Amino acid sequence: MTQETLLSSSAPLALTRRQLMQRTALGAGALAVGGLGLPRTARAAGEINFWASATLDIGDGWKTFTKDSGVGVAFTDNGNDPGPVVAKLAAGNANDVFDVGGLQGGSEKELAKQRLIAPWDIGKIPNYASVWQWAKDIPYLTYEGQTYAIPTVINADSMIALEDKVGKVDSYGVIFDPKLKGKTAMEDAWINSAIFTAIYLKNSENAKIGEPGNLTPDELGVVMEFLIKHKKDGQFRTFWSGWEQGVQLVANQEVYVMTGWEPIVYAARQRGINAYYAVPREGYEGWGNNTVLLKGAVDRGLSETAHTFANALLAGYYGCKLGELRGYVVPTDNNVAYAAAHPDAFDAKKVKDLGEHVKAKFAGKVYWQNTRPDNFQLYEQWWQKLRNA
């Protein structure tokens, strides 16, 4: 029973003391969870409250976005951590406050199953036709034949290496190479480190792994035991998290190779470090930040505005601006068309090159990051064991 049905069910008027206590406590819990950092913003007509990862915010660029699309945007950072985001939708008041969400891919199915997000009517998003086909094929976008998520930002991650220390490498095996004991690192997050290890074991060690982004309990055991063994052997210098830590590790040569984000390479190069982003033969970890229509927006009669907003995200300006600000790619050629039509604002060649760079990654093997694998509780338990090893 969901919290909603529990609270709204037609219970008899005479509650027992136990029932009253339970319901009061549940209500207090809902308030506590729902109240976590969720501002109630005043709503203007034709305005969408966009609740997404901070990196999707284009700041002053929203003014041009609004001028072009007619939709006002109030942006709120959702913290990017899928757990609290899902909790605020499931048990908090996020659906009362926000209209459209931007989520790291993987939790859409769960949200759709619980009717916390609504399906998009693709017919009302003409720009969706321009989205690159392989982006449309991301497995998390649909549920029961309906489209619940629009791919808005796409990229693929691998590993950063210092050429002067390790030469040119093309396999995640280098992360686990005993010759580099104490000089490698992975991210302090099972969402990324489990899938990278699974990709390596599947492709280079012939481990029986089906989908690296959604491991079965047995597969997860194999992956995590492998990581635990290498951690005990002292293979990893650290598990890193956050931009500053990632850059510092590479720039100060604390580690010679680590899984991580491509922009870290650029930051390290700016500090004179000969770093590069490896092209692993086992494949990349693809990730997408997908746009979802929150059920609350439909209930408030904002569905049409939300569709106009989603269409505008794919119209070109947003893609150009996001690429300029963060190097992210919105998976549509409309970006290049928009830049070509607005040479005073954007460099069409740069926009094209950025898109081609990401397309090239996806020409090879890519395994999609999954923020909500079926056994996500088990992932957390194994991660705790890894920490303790």
Place this chain on the structure above:
Amino acid sequence: MSRRSALADRLRRPAILLSAPALIVLIGAGLIPLVLIAFWSFWSFDPATYWIKPEFTFDSYRALLGTGRLPVFVRTTGLAALAAALCTVLAFPASAIIGMMSGPRRATVLLALFTIPFFTSALIRAFAWRLVLGRTGIVNHALVGLGIVDQPVEWLLFSDFAVTIGMVAAYLPFAVVPMVLVLARIEPSVIRASQDLGAGFWTTLRRIVLPLAMPGVFAGFLFVFVVALGTSTEIQLLGGAGESSISIMINDIMRVVNFPLAFAVATTVVVVLAAIVILADRILGLSRMFEDLGA
């Protein structure tokens, strides 16, 4: 009725009224959430709805014992105790100088110096140690430059050593302040009497100063211990690969929104801390710090 108790009676009502806002905040923002958290920790978690179900169970407490989480408690407690002990030892002489041997102005300046670490964020403080202790950091640079070692010393960073250094540097002021308050209240005549009776420096320190200062010493230890027990910054930034702590564990659990388990961890920490304080009061007489405050 004495004049003092009559005065206390007259002040009681306004005192209660004045303290009411603080009491309301303490109960509303402190005690009630703690009680709720303890209450919910006995409810079950429904992964399908990401929500708690009002079904009484010990599952979360079983999970604490069964999934390798107990060693995190032991380890974090050990690290926090080590940092607190080091802070206490380092803080005592400094507090003695401030509380017993300095005039009011110098004591204020010296005490203010100890607050300097708080001028910046905990994150920056801990991060700075990476630049000092790292492979290419200042310490390794000096050690290699002076020919003391051939290769940079790896264990200076991403180790328990680094975590302890980070914690001690960050939390030393928490130990200094309560010790200064207690040491400043020791009557100089007591020290003089000890010396008149032939006691040397160490005897006076051991038999007079330390016993009188013990409640403040323990309060300092406890302040550092509690803060160190709850921190994740130093452990995440300076500890070994994937190093855990109680607060990191709670963060990990909240990522999969298992509220009852997170509540069970939090409740256990509160119970352990409360037990330590009660035990310390029994053994060391913490309440002696407040002995001459009442009527």
